[in-house]
Amino acid sequence: MVERTLSIVKPDGARKNVIGDVISRFERNGLKVAALKMHHLSRKEAEGFYAVHRHRPFFASLTEFMTSGPVVLMALSGEDAIKKVRELMGATDPAKAAPGTIRKDLADSIEANIVHGSDGPDTAAFEVPYFFSTLEIHG
Numbered sequence: 001m002v003e004r005t006l007s008i009v010k011p012d013g014a015r016k017n018v019i020g021d022v023i024s025r026f027e028r029n030g031l032k033v034a035a036l037k038m039h040h041l042s043r044k045e046a047e048g049f050y051a052v053h054r055h056r057p058f059f060a061s062l063t064e065f066m067t068s069g070p071v072v073l074m075a076l077s078g079e080d081a082i083k084k085v086r087e088l089m090g091a092t093d094p095a096k097a098a099p100g101t102i103r104k105d106l107a108d109s110i111e112a113n114i115v116h117g118s119d120g121p122d123t124a125a126f127e128v129p130y131f132f133s134t135l136e137i138h139g
């Protein structure tokens with residue numbers, strides 16, 4: 001099924017100069033960039049985006065990290081896009097990520113893990129419109 005999913009190159013990805021590397025891995029694997037922008041998240045925006053994690057012990061640190069510099073927000077579309085992006089990213093903890101995945105190759109820690117991707121259809125349905133209006137999505 002053709003799906004849309006939300007991905008973020010996190011502040012560590014921008015700092016490490018791997019924005020193009022991440023996007024290129026998505027494109028090379030059949031995903032289409034349907035929307036794209038760079039943005040420095042406010043605390044409120046980060047807390048709203050990760051609201052599902054608000055009771056987790058890492059929430060304060062996560063939102064602090066996500067507001068530490070600009071991120072690249074993108075909507076990706078394609079066949080099984082949600083699963084495909086998750087496979088390309090690898091496990092949340094780079095130490096557990098499979099060889100050849102974005103996090104294994106580029107990430108330093110479970111927090112500074114370079115990239116985010118929606119974890120299922122319900123999450124994607126919340127996350128894509130959180131950052132992009134209908135008029136900003138091209139595919």
Ligand code: CMP
Nearest residue numbers: 053058062092110111112113115116117
């Ligand atoms: P992400 O896919 O953006 O969704 C939630 C984020 O919380 C996750 O990636 C991690 O970067 C971050 N995080 C930090 N600490 C933890 C943890 N102990 N367990 C899971 N996620 C964590």
